[in-house]
Amino acid sequence: MAELPEILWQPQDPEQTPMSAYRRHVNSKFGLSLHNTQELQTWSVQQDQDFWVDLYGYLELVPSLPKGITKAYDGSLPMSAVPKWFEGLELNYAENVLTNADFVPNQLALIGIREGMSVEGDERATWAELRERVRMVSNALRNRGVKQGDVVAALVSTSVESIVLFLSTACVGAAFSSISPDLGAEVRVGKPSHVCQLTRV
Numbered sequence: 001m002a003e004l005p006e007i008l009w010q011p012q013d014p015e016q017t018p019m020s021a022y023r024r025h026v027n028s029k030f031g032l033s034l035h036n037t038q039e040l041q042t043w044s045v046q047q048d049q050d051f052w053v054d055l056y057g058y059l060e061l062v063p064s065l066p067k068g069i070t071k072a073y074d075g076s077l078p079m080s081a082v083p084k085w086f087e088g089l090e091l092n093y094a095e096n097v098l099t100n101a102d103f104v105p106n107q108l109a110l111i112g113i114r115e116g117m118s119v120e121g122d123e124r125a126t127w128a129e130l131r132e133r134v135r136m137v138s139n140a141l142r143n144r145g146v147k148q149g150d151v152v153a154a155l156v157s158t159s160v161e162s163i164v165l166f167l168s169t170a171c172v173g174a175a176f177s178s179i180s181p182d183l184g185a186e187v188r189v190g191k192p193s194h195v196c197q198l199t200r201v
Contacts, residue, residue: 025058049075056086061096065089094138094170098131112160123160130164137168148173155179 011017023040027033030050034040044051052072056065065086073083105128112123125133146152152169156162156178169176 022055022058026054029054048072061091062099063089063091092170092173094134094167097167098127098134103127110160110163112158112163114157114159125160130167133164134167134171137164138171141168141172141174146172146174150174151177153177 014020019037019040023034023037026040026043030047032043034043049071053065053069056072066089069086073085073087075083077083106126108124109127109130110123110125112125114123141152146169150172152165152174154162154165154176156165162178166176
């Protein structure tokens, strides 16, 4: 019999996690009795259209889904055809991250620990600090002429700065690429975000 792997982490109260809250929401909305995350995952695969449409609204993504949408994609197409997701709808990743309904300015948003850095020397940024840094960098990108459809490439370590650059690039509707080889060759561009067009620096 195979030895079970060591448990590295588990929540103190699994019923108070966001995943459990969503499972209870699904049970209430769809009249189900899913008991755990595994059953929720199975439902999300078997009823994928219901799952994606519901999750979009549950997360309160911007913009809201137009009324009457019941499908996330054309289910008659194979995944190899890369069916369009919520065709006709444009959203900006950075806008949704930086204007979250639960946004608390002084709450910790990021913790960065670089290779060779001690835990005591980690980098920290609150949501207010992150938003301000993204505002400044996105304005700098615009001032340098970066626009929707452009590609911003960087040789950058995994750090708070790389996240700021990624979100800033998304703000202007450009695509971000770094040295990391697992990102792949395909580039997808996004819609510019008005929320990031705060006071120019």
